[in-house]
Amino acid sequence: MSDTVPAAAPGTPEPSGPSRETGGDEPPAGRKRRRGGWIAGGIGAALVLAAGGYTAACALTPLPEPSVAAADQAAWDESVAAAADEAAAAAQAAVDAQAGPAAIGWQDSDDVWANDDTPRPIASISKLATVLIGLERAPLEAGADGPVHVWSEADAARQGAYIAQDGVAFPIPVGTEVTTRQMLTLALLPSANDFAAAFAAATIGTDAEFSAAVAEWAGRNGLESLSLAEPTGMDEANVASAADVVRLGKLALANPAIAELVSTPSAELPWGIGVVENTNPLLTQLPGVVGLKTGRSSVAGYNLVTAQEADADGRPVVKLTAVLGRDSGAERARDSSALLAAMDAAARQLPLVHPQELVGTVATVDGQRIELVARGSAATVLLPGEGAGREVTLDAVGAGPEGQPAGTIAVSSPTGDSEVPVVTAAAIVEPDLWWRLTHPAAVFGWS
Template sequence: MTSATGSGSAPRRRVSRRMRLSITIGVTLALIAGGYTAAVALAPLPAPEVALDVPETEEFTVGGEAVQAIVAAELQPSAVGWQHGGDEVWANDEVPRPIASISKLATVLVTLEQQPLEPGADGAIHVWSAADAALQAEFIARDGVAFPIPIGTEVTQRQMLTLALLPSANDFAAAYANSVFGDNATFVAAVDDWASRNGLESLSLVEPTGMDEGNVATAADVLRLGRLALANPTVAELTRTPVAELPWGIGTVENTNALLTRLPGMLGLKTGRSSVAGYNLVAAQESDVLGRPIVKLAVTLGRDSPEARIESTAGLLAGLDGLPQETLLVETDTQVGTATTVDGHEVPLRTTGAASTVLTPGETATRTVQLGDIGVGDAWQVAGRVTVDAPTGAAEIPVVTAAEIVEPDLWWRLTHPARVFGWA
């Protein structure tokens, strides 16, 4: 009995051990599975990857071939450009030539740098000296423009500028330069330094008035000189003044630039004439192009008569009218990027507005696309911006998601652990 009972109990012990082992394994697996599921379910997913579909930065320009064709059609030295067209100048001649009284623009700008004058102000007082009178007599003997006044007369800085720039008085231009620099050598050295600093490589003055044919510059540098004059409020104010009244019996003086009263929007600048230089003119005109105010400049050198320089200059200015272009920089609802979610869905990133500008030849506008981080959310969440930098101003246009971004379901998480945990 004892033997039989003992032999019958052994199998039951083996089953219990297996069951306990199975339970242990099952519980362990359940715990592992539960932990895995919880870990997968709770793990933060990687943010969608954003990528540009367009260049990050793109430049827009207008070519200058049509501008060059305008000056190339002129038989004598000419140049054209725009006041805010960067450094671009289009010319048909690269030889420094006598510029005659256009020299006075450089004289005034160099002298104003040493002795500034606000628009409308009278400025410093200069007492007309015996040296001024002697130099005045020399100009009159050489058939130069002069307005004699008595020695001891008090002349304001503004009056000297007015006479130098409007009727192109040589005596007052020279007296103005000498009153600031003391002598001609110091003045010439100052001009050389100023020209070098302002990129006027061909400009060379040997005296302040233009009576000497050694005062030379290329047509392109004369245009650059005109830009600098327009940028100075006092010079710009005077050169666009048609007439002025002066004391000492001088009376009314007229601007030598006849275009001021012949064309709309004229802003001055300066004429020049001599037996060697011929008839010269640098002129500026403002016009409206597609809502943008634009200033055009033209230079004519060596013309045969006053009418020839007016005709050439007017023709060059008119030729520039149709060349600025409206340029579309950003279109509305344009895809500029793509967001790819962790489960492979692609969401377009699109612009919410448009931007355009008016460019003259030689100008540049820049468009830059910047994308940022995005996450789960509705469509139209901000995903970045397009920044536009143009001569007419800067602008920012938001970039948004064109579709909803949703998280993948639990099953996808369970079956893509490498993606969930960022292993792949």
């Protein structure tokens, strides 16, 4: 038996089987290529899935809210302070220009400006305090007659004493019935001492009781310099500073019954008295004057407290002046008129919110900076001693058109409170997908 392997016949396929060269372990080439394709396909699919997930995450993740910041109000605060300082300086300049004791104030303002704080005799201006204190105890409505007072022997005796001292008096018989309104008309218009004293005796009591009541009332109302020994002003011990005379005038104007009477140029009384004239010359000679009261004595000189309605840059106001110790009735009238005119320069027009005023900004995550502005305006008129305030409240805003609401500006002033809307000055645009895809740190809050 031969060990020789017969040669394959020509054209006969070579038998399959393990190859010596390959050792018999390598798979066919076709199978290798199919496995590599599966791996590449898997990786590609994973990448596609990952990309899709990233895109979805970027698209769906809520972005951080835009940040809102208020603008600095320092400039606004400075403008208000400057206006207040200018008004106060103008008020002080008005009284400083007077040679004699003087004071000014406004009915709606607590402050009073004066060039002299010395308590001085005020003469018949005392009657304003007398009537105010008496009406606290026996109130009288404007236009009403009030309770009836029967003229007594004591009233008649005081009346005779005033006549003997050359005081203002209108004698009437004992037993005459006098209404409260008639007594006050005579006390305040022609400055009758007898009727002022009768009203004080009926409502307050003796001169000692009256003086004590004035001290209590003055302390309660902040009139530290006011001191009255009796109700008419005939006693030179009845004193007050010019500033407290203005404050007294404010209190008188705040009482409707007194305000009505002191603004009356004349009145007709019975019992043979006839027509009596208001002693305030400015009441009929200067437009807008609504009272108040004169006072005169040999020691006090010529005194006058005056009130005038006026327009301060569109704001209705009531101005008050007091002059003490003038040498004549004409001088007190001139000085009072000059003070009233000088007070007009003290009012200050003050813008509180300018149209389109910048009050804040919005910063978005993609770097947009949108201004927040006032939609509207507000203004006021400041009198000396007054101020104004405002508070800016900004709300959260998001993507939206120009003009979307973004808060309010609340302003407070002596002329009233109001609100001005705050809006966006431009549209806020939502970042697009490409920005989201290329800014993952901002989208996912990594920075």
